[in-house]
Amino acid sequence: MKVFEANITYSVIDFFEKSKELSFEDINEKLKSISGINTFFKRQYEFDELTNTISIQKKILKEPDRSEYGDFQTNKNLSDKICGLLKKNNINPEIIVEPTCGKGNFIISSIRTFNKIKYIYGIEIYKPYVWETKFQILDYFLNNPKINPPEIDIFHYDVFDFNFKTITEKHKEQKILILGNPPWVTNSKLSSLGSNNLPHKSNFKNHNGFDAITGKGNFDIGEYISIKLISVFSEFNGHFAFLVKNSVVKNILLEQNKTKYRISNIRQYNIDAKKEFNVSVNACLFLCSFNNQIETTINEYDFYSEKLINKYGWCDNKFVANLTLYQKSKKIDGKFPFEWRQGLKHDASKVMELEKINGHYINNKKETVDLEEDLVFGLLKSSDLKGGVIDKSRKYTIVTQTKVGQATNYIKYKYPKTYEYLSKNIDFFTKRKSTIYKGKPLFSIFGIGDYSFKPFKVAISGMYKTTLFSLVKPDNNKPIMLDDTCYFIGFDTLIEAKITSYLLNKDITQNFIKAIAFKDAKRMITKDLLMRIDLKNIIEETNFEELHKEFGYISIDTWLVYKKNLVKEHSIINMQLDLFETNTLHTTQHIHNGG
Ligand SMILES: C[S@@+](CC[C@H](N)C(=O)[O-])C[C@H]1O[C@@H](n2cnc3c(N)ncnc32)[C@H](O)[C@@H]1O
Structure with a gap:
């Protein structure tokens, strides 16, 4: 009822x-x-x-839409297990603070688990939950009359307005546990709902670490609440145990190098959010101790088996995803000698992406398209890049420019069929929302330049979880393009591309990428990450015999020239053009199994 x-x-x-x-x-x-x-x-x-x-028998009301409150109530089994885990770790608090207590399951579990509680504070914005928490507590003590209740305040209040200093002032010397599960909602979701369940801007800005959050544009409300509580309570005695998205923990730790909260013994216990909350998100119990040292690394466990699975955080002023792998590979944390490029972007996939069926190009509208061959190039997407050698593509695209901003009226005279097709579909180009296309020639594309037309490429997917590099060779003497979800470097000769791809797929490089790439990021591989690979140091870790074995045969000259050109201190911009002057390498190219 x-x-x-x-x-x-x-x-x-x-x-x-x-x-x-x-x-x-x-x-x-x-x-x-x-x-x-x-x-x-x-x-x-x-x-x-x-x-x-x-x-009077109360009619059961349909629950209102509570999306703006990020309402995912923790089930009793999970809140019990979490409190049990805390107890096992010798956490026995005197004061419990549940800042968004919902129906009160964490409060009940804490009463059931800990035997030294003197005071409990619960805060909740939704009145029915305030009642439910009170009813639950009452029910517990009615059924357990021998247990002495602590003092309890359940506030019907907005956590963003709550003055937590009243708690710290009253309980300075006592052991505090901040326990709970803050709302799982982002500010952009709130703005799409027209909700103002947000901290007031003024408080928000005064907050340590907030700059970083606002800088990201989209932030989690749970992240703000966590930071607010850590900043208020970390000088006191006690612990912090919150169920949050993994991204929240990562962001807090990322800032910890600057914010330097007095938090230590930082742990992340990964839960199965699908099972516990029926949501597909990576989430965990974020646990740390207050008022010890300032630590900047975290141990990651599986919540159910309590097995340690990873350690991540700061090492030598670098934020890394796997500290063990980083220790093994950090000597190659430096600067890549070339500029990694993103592939081309057109935002008109319905008409710009083609497949070739029985010798005919078919667009994404399933229309057969008659085009001159010159501007049509093979196209690879992130899903095509899984390592290995690629010289064919599933998809094709029309490359309307050779560099960004180039006039496109030449297409009309040189390639009338292509022009007719593009003109017929002009709406797909004019309705592109991104401002990058504003004021640019018709049918403009981005992510295009000399580098796109290099015959040989070493490429990696930005979207998929693979860290392997693929060697991309021309298809029928035509360079294959990559889309903007991929990163690549272009080469004039096959041997340069082959050696580079070998060096990037070596264990030390792969360990390094795994050490610094965060698997749960939307784009696991980024340009920043790739630019950190110090090819020069990988070369130092590589001997000629190894290459010889890998390639079957390679001349020592080829290897020496490759090394010489690479170690030269060029500026990154000039490097792409200067390095590997075709002539030099062509004369020393003695590869037998050209691949
Ligand atoms: C993810 S639920 C978790 C509830 C409870 N902590 C638990 O673990 O079951 C988040 C709770 O935060 C409450 N909430 C959302 N915005 C709030 C605000 N501004 N102030 C206080 N509580 C809020 C929601 O009503 C909801 O009960």
């Missing part, structure tokens, strides 16, 4: 029915002595309304 839109148990109903003759003051006193809750009813009418509602 529901009262005040909150679930209520039969023992609580029974209790209120038996107490309905009491005055408002007497019932509050009785409730305090049983459950520890201060001012259970704020006014007489609340008590009257409750007893009336109980006596």
